[in-house]
Amino acid sequence: MLQKIGQLLGVGIVAGVLCAALALPAVGGLGITARNVATGFLNMPSELETPPPPQRSEILDRDGEVIAEIYDQNRELVKLDDMSPVMQDAIIAIEDARFYEHGGIDISGTFRAALRTLSGSTQGGSSLTQQYVKNVLVESATTQAEQEEARETTISRKVRELRYAITLEQRMSKDEILEGYLNIAYFGDGAYGVESAARHYFGIGADELNLEQSAALAGAVRYPYLYNLRLNPDDATERRDIVLDRMVDVGAASAEEAEEAKGTELELDVSNPSNGCMPSDQPFFCDYVVQEIEKNDQFGEDETERARWLRTAGLQIHTTLDADMQSAAQDAVDKWVPRTNESRKVAAEVLIEPGTGEIRGMVQSRNYGPDESRLGETSINFATDFDRGGSTGFQAGSTFKAFTLAAALDQGLGFGTSFSSSNSTTVTGQRNCDGAPLAPWPVSNAGDTKGSGSNNMVSGTKGSVNTYFAMLQRRVGLCNVIEMSERLGVHRADGTSFDNERTQGNNSFTLGSEEVSPMTVANAYATFASGGMYCEPQAITKIEDRQSGRTIEMDSDCERAIDEDVAAGVSYLLQQTFRGGTTNGLGIGRPAAAKTGTTDGSASAWLAGYTPNLASAVFVGDPRGPQNYPLRNVTIGDRHYGEVFGATIPGPIWQETMRAAVSELDEEDFPAAPSQFGSTSEPSRDDDEDSARPANNEAGVPDVIGLSQDSAVSMLEEAGFRVSVSGTRVRSSEAGDTVAAVNPDPGTQLAEGATVNVFLSDGSGSDRTTSVPDSGVWQPLNGTPAETGMYTPGRREE
Template sequence: MTEPNRKVRSQEGRGRTILGLTGAGALAGVLSAALVMPWAGGLGLTARDAASGFMAMPADLEIPRLVERVLITDVDHRPIAEVAQREREVVRLSEISPWVPAALMAIEDDRFHEHSGLDLKGLLRAATRTAQGDTQGGSTITQQYVKNLLIEQAASEEELERASERTISRKLVELRYAIEVEDRLTKDEIMEGYLNLAYFGAGAHGIEIAARRYFSIAAQDLDPGQAATIVGLVRAPSYYDPLTNPDAARQRRDLVLDRMESTGHLDAAEAAEYKGADLGLDPTPRGGSCYHSEQPFFCDYVMRWLQESEEFAEDPEERRRLLERGGITVRTTLDSAMQEAAQEAIDERVPPGDTTKFAAQVLVEPGTGKVRAMAQNMRYGFDPEEVGTTSINLAVDHADGGSHGYQAGSTFKTFTLAAALDKGLKYKTSFSSPKNVSVSGLSNCDGGVMSKWEVRNAGESDEGSHNMISATKGSVNTYFAQLQRRVGLCETAEMAERVGIHRADGEPLGVWSSFTLGDQEVSPLTVANAYATFASRGTFCEPYPVAAVTVGREGDADFREIRMRSHCDEDAVPTHVADGVNHLLQQTFKGGTANGLGIDRPAAGKTGTTDNAAYAWFAGHTPNLASAVVVGDIRGGEKNPLQGVSIGGRYYGIVYGGTLPGPIWQATMRRAAADLPAESFAPSPSRFGNPSATPPKKKEEEDDSA
């Protein structure tokens, strides 16, 4: 079988002489006068007046970059999502099967290469019948291209209606623009523009997406039958949709094939062969949204982040316009191997499906703020009645598409330790820490004095005399309540803010007595990033999910790459304070609440369980990777605590930070950090005293001396 006549790719016919007239302007004047003659006479106008009026019409049609997809990739350029207001991928004419323009010209404009934007015979026929009340087509490919451009550019319902109306005046506007477009562009450029712009039904804008939608192949691989099927959709995409109306689609395809035969693009035998075959559909489901992506929650987070990123574009309106028009590639910070590790660790222990229990996890790179993974067991869905699904990203703040947060429990004790070391207290700072203790004299940052606070330990074995090391290993509530009093409630809250802690609902932190026990609702991303600050020895970095954005295609005039950068505060926490915290948190793996959760390399971490086990946490880090895990109930942990529950085939009398979030963290970090250098933490600073200090034998009220 031979390919179609290659004149479909040529520039022949541009500026051809018709009726003995040269130049598109003169041609347009005479032909437009002929077009309006039946009505001009009735208005007392001459042909010359009509032609002059026509040529005075605006003709400077803007040809913008087409609305395309936003392609989102992982850090290694692997696609993970496509988001588009209109699902489209612009391709060059050389990347389109030559059977496509052949089919299009055969059915829509077989004199495409012989006219300068106007097919007089077809236009006169259409205008006469339209004026008589029988609306007709007859537009050339160039005129259709113009119409589609006007629809594409419509910024309001009024403009859209005006661009779509089927009237004589609209035909004249199209014609005037078409003549100017023919003078400005080559035939190849017009054909390429048309095929990328046209709507082919089923959400497919442009020939490339249409080829994928109906046949799951690239546009360059379409054969004559497939090209005829797609091109036939142009006239009425819904009616001729092969997915919903295959009989009508086949009849239309056969008509296109007949026209391809009559115009010489196919011989009779070839046309008969394709007409005798079925449609051969192999559809690809519609995409174009985070919902259809591999990583819907991370995709949603990225899109929201870009809408607020001044590095992407300073002006909010410009950011909105760029995202709506697409044609950009977003390379994220997501590490797919780490993402897979996090997802599998969660799904194995809190299986997705018919459950109201959730688990969510975030991995952050210390010293940069790059978000490396973001996983949860709840699948993406919008039906609140469908158990096991949610459209809420459980790992991020409410403003980023997340929840209002979850109380973080004893993971907040880490900030009390940091505040104490920052104030110069030593590891041996000790308190008698009985099962219950009353704490009074606390003041918030506004100077308000808190009422007496009654604190109790989670277990009988916790009571006794403790210092920073033993209290951290055992997560002793009554010790940390007294340490917070010694350091200062406001100072503890301020330290938390210095490492990035903020409420997920956007409200100010509540600075009240139980702050050290994690009574603030926060997101896993916030907690993971706070721990990353200690991992990086005191450098706080704003978390971010995008490494770079490429706008346009390489070689185009508007092509550019925008590289994102870390926004860090190297002095958020003094280095020696961060080193001291890291030393203390390493002890939890040595007979403490994280015992048995090691990952075969140096690690620091802290468990967290809230009152009545509403939520359970584990947050921890190596020097080059930080992570936080939360487990709870999607209906609200306060009313649905993690007590007497079966999760993943295992019964839990109560879920602690070390019994479920901890193993998720461990399984994730073992795999996620496997390819990272096995770095060690800096030595314990000597200023804080003996790094293995044991609790005093006597119950001392307080001792922070050297």
Template sequence: MTGAGGKGTGALRRRHDLARLAGTAALAGLLVAALVLPWVGVLGLMGRDTARAFMAMPDELEMPHLSQRVLLTDVDGERIAEVAEREREVVALDRMGTWAPAALMAIEDARFYEHNGFDLQGFVRAAVRTLQGDTQGGSTITQQFVKNALIESAVTDEEVALAQERTLSRKVVELRYALGVEERMTKDEILEGYLNLAYFGAGAHGIEVAAQRYFSVPAAELDPGQAALLAGLVRAPSYYDPLSNPEAARARRDLVLDRMVAVGELSEAEAARYAGEDLRLEPTPRGGSCYSSDHPFFCDYVIRWLSRTDVLGETEEERLQLMRHGGLTVRTTLDSGMQAAAKAAVDDRVPSEGSAKFAVQALVEPGTGEVRAMAQNLRYGFDESDPGTTSINLAVDRIDGGGNGYQAGSTFKAFTLAAALDAGLGYGTSFSSPKELEVKGLTNCDGGRMAPWEVRNAGESSAGSHNMLSGTRGSVNTYFAQLQRKVGLCETARMAERLGVHRADGAPLGVWSSFTLGDQEVSPLTMAAAYATFAARGVHCEPLPVRSITAGRPESKSYREIPVESDCEQVIDQQVADGVNHLLQEPLNGGTAAGLGIGRAAAGKTGTTDSAAYAWFAGYTPGLAGAVAVGDIRGGESHPLEGVTIGGRYYGIVYGGTLPGPIWSDTMSRATASLPANGFASSPKVFGNPDAEPEEDDGDDDGGDGIQAEE
């Protein structure tokens, strides 16, 4: 079948109105008279007039675009998912084999190749019985093809209802269109179109998917018994469904086999042999959704992204319509090897069986934003009684199918470092950083003065005099509180925004005193993309899950390939990014992430929130960035990571370096194996000695009232 989609609601209503004008019981009777007995007296005169009116009705049916599946592949072109509103695979008639067309014609329209789209005997029978209140079939395959085409073209429920009306007026419209179709299409084209359009139940549209659904074979390999069962379904797919009503399906199949004998397609012995067999079903589970994908969360993310990107259309309606039509091959950015590494790491460290604890990870390529992996330990499902399942993609924002995100803890300190270097401060910027202190004098971006802020170091930090190097190495809260005050609270928040950081729930970032300690709820994908900005020497790229979209088949005139370009921008100076890269190697070199090296240049930062509600690690190499979050699906605030046993190991408290860090390390060791072992650029001299020892701060920046410290 070829041609554009249907005309929409207006066109269908016009068809309906035409039927109303032409369609009454009397008109149907006169139409039959006109076609059969135009020479009979007054009745003949009335018949000829009616026939002229009938023939003046529009007869050119616009062929709908047949809805097919949207195929998702990984970056190498390997299939990872198929999604469809109507699961269908369009195939040519010569790829349907012999028996499916033969069985269909035997039961539905044995004279298909002989008539012109109108079977007088069937039409009269249907008209009479419908007038008597007993609606009957009798339509030719051509008429059924027209009906299915009108349904396929329908957009709204109202249009579908109009196309399915079981009235004489609708049959009149179908007949007029059928005569037009017969003039413009060959019989083979009509039969092919019908078998691709027809619905066979169980979500299977078209003979190819039906053969796969019920027998796990292509249509070309159907035998007469299998073909007879499928041909019998088109009359009433729900009632004759062999999966739910095998007795009715078998009786219907045997009736089709008898009809195949009657029209000479089978011998009585052959039909008896197939009728003597059971249904021999070998069903393939229904596809057509992310649920059946090996990577359901990533699949869901891609589909949601497609519905919003202007690559498929300027409006959401246009994009959704194109996706409903399908026939698209979407080459995603997923690297199956990296995905396997990420999935194995989260599953091994935080098993989902019988636990509500989650581990989630996102990997992004610096310089392109391409999403290489998206893995979580919880299984995709909708069973609220099973804590090991969820339909929420924990790696992404709420708008992308995720939740409200999680506080990222000290991973936010990287943004304070970037703001400080951007402001011209050097590595040697030092503060006395005791166990506890009170910070005063902070102002937000509206100029509002913040209340005094009590800060204390976490258990993994050490008090004393610290500069940027040692403060980063030990993740010293009291050091970063003072560094944020020196560079400015607003400046720190604005730096995070420049790097692409935003709240997962869509609300604006909260600019308050504890910003540097990561009390904002963000997604792992956002953090991976932000850290990838450092790896790309200041170039931030929006996360991108799709590399290209192909519409149609290479041999078709409608074939086209749409490349998808990265959305990237230089948001900070290269030397600022290089400085951050130098500083963030400190946690891995004897700091809070000691022992998590991956055998090549890497940088990263641990993060643990107050009361161990969530633990994080965000890190990167020059070629790959990743962020890991660990928590409890029931809410980390009420189910903290304290005194817990995860994966058979007891944790008094889970820090970023004790569980998320190893997940990241396990993943990156495998995921980067095929990447060049590049190093980071040298530390910029403008920021001073890259190995400077901390010096005691003179306190001049505090204005006399900014910091109050106590051990």
């Protein structure tokens, strides 16, 4: 009944308000005169959208613990039942004592407010419903102009609020309006809504507020800065006492209760929720989550809209982060590469669960902050790609050899695939993915790695023999190795392709001369651990939008990348590095597979490895430019290093991280070495084996595939070989009458004067694989062809 009365009086009130403005030719910005006021008022828009006000979002780890809070306004919405009744009484007493009696408009107050507005003031007079309307208009404004319109000091704004208020009271109950008001009101000092205000000023929930606390908060609403409880305690106390007196006047408190409350001082327990990633204990993972939301068009039309959604929708973002694994990784990188080390080196590590792609940890030995000039501080996430807040990447060294192994096994080559692996060689015959020939590649082994005699996949992997992998890449084909790495999710951190205009294909791909992120390498190794199932790296599992009430489930995105036996084969080979190989002494007390990586001149160092249920990759280097600031003659923390390799610092970081990280996981075994790849034995060593190798033609048979007959013959003869051109054309994708194949293969080392058989193409183009007749005139040296590959001159890789 009271609401209906208030609604019937609405037009009369507005008429009265406007009568006070008869001296003006027009009322505010509406341009309605006193003669058509009623008509103009009724024709105004009356429906007001009342969406939930902005509130803070939370990022949670996989156990539901808060990692970070992100917001434009510190607000947490609560129900009216979760607000202290005395708080409700206090706000009604001081702001709108007749709230439960009128229909949205306080007649006398509105008339008084109109007169004051005409004199340039907007003090007083608004009902709680009108104040709620104003706050809704302000909070829902998406442009500066809309915000200014909602705050303008004009009669037109008052009239607009009156019209909305009348209609709002028809649609919402009094309790709903009161709840909305107490959740949207600003209480000063960055606290929006009564729940956040109670926690900010007193360290308690809104349901725990007592009389004096409620009165103090209610008093702050009128002028949040003047009556700021923290900044202006004297003014706030005086205002609190006025509220207490008013509560006595309206019967909301007894005189005795009010006097007792006045006798207490403001006892504040001020605290603020952390805002953003900087205060978080997991800042770089937090930043990655923020980037994942802001860069994903699933969450909004553009980045601005997505950022606003993140900071205003009260999201609960459930992530994949494991707090214990994260802590173990952070402790390890901080121990071996302290955050403020004078050498300015950095360590970064990512842990990923095989079979899901879920990121269990993401750390680096840096403090999170915007001042790059400050020692130990950065906002760049070196663990991930450039488009997710990371760097343009770092060369990953011999961790890439695993991709060559996968490509070789995928083609059906066995563990016994052998090459005579000298300590240095020059490799010819490689082509990029466009088929263009690449320059000769001088490649040598690193450190004390020796390639004496023959190596197969087992010994070559165990010793990380560069010349062996150069030859294996040559056998498999550079483009096939690149394609395999891409199947495993490997890509350059700067977003460009491996076979781009700058590189036109990279001879030294197998030795990790491409710049990638630890995230990419860790996830590729997780694919081996999962039996060949590739999963996109995943940081978010679910987003609950408390503003709209919807829940967004983020499922793992997985597909088979390689055959299960190929993955098992790679895992078998990478386990050998712990058995007298490059990771010897870095075991973690359970089955594991791993590969070290050290780039040319120890510019950067890596170790990537995995168990069947957890993979991780560690990078150590200098973000100023590893080639200019290498890991040589360097002091990191209290340790001096003449030269850092993958097993020197990344190795212990990986070992200490994984030992702790897998302690709560079931111990699992890898599959047995697939029988289809043959014997797992290493080749026998013969000290005199090198004597059987030819002294000349170290580059081997030139690659003349695709050349004309005359050009091919000329090149082969210049290399010191005799040439026999077969009269039989072979099926090939090469152009007709050009060279389709040679026997022995390009790169094979032969004695000077040996015969090379040349086969021309029939131009059919029907088969990618060329079938070469067995001439019966060639026998490989040492029982196997000594094939080669390519690399940047002078590069040495572990």
